[in-house]
Amino acid sequence: MADVAPEHAAADLPRYAELVLDVIDTIPPGRVLAYGDIAELVGEGGPRQVGAVMSRYGSLVPWWRVVHADGSPPVCHDAQAAAAYRAERTPMRPDGTRIDMRRARWDGR
DNA sequence: GCAATGACTGGTA
């Protein structure tokens, strides 16, 4: 009872997808999370599984807050992500193409 | 039930 009740109405979503989407939806503005970090917060699976969920259900969550471990945004949407980071004031590196994971990485608090 | 896939990661050269 009292199973998780995310706002994604996960009726047809796999269990793991539901957990991943819920975590991503919890990321505050101006912060980002790496695929591996999400997997760790979820407590199961790995970065590949998070990426697989994003490819299928990424449109349901702020996917631009999910980046690689080195601070690079998804290669398929880097331009749109860069615009979102600017709007959210996400800490970026001097080059402006990568994120400063040192300050932008959300610790889950 | 089995095999292949994939918006990844970390280490080494």
Place this chain on the structure above:
DNA sequence: TTACCAGCCATTG
């Protein structure tokens, strides 16, 4: 700095 290799595990066909 970039490039390549092997491991990782849930989902899909």
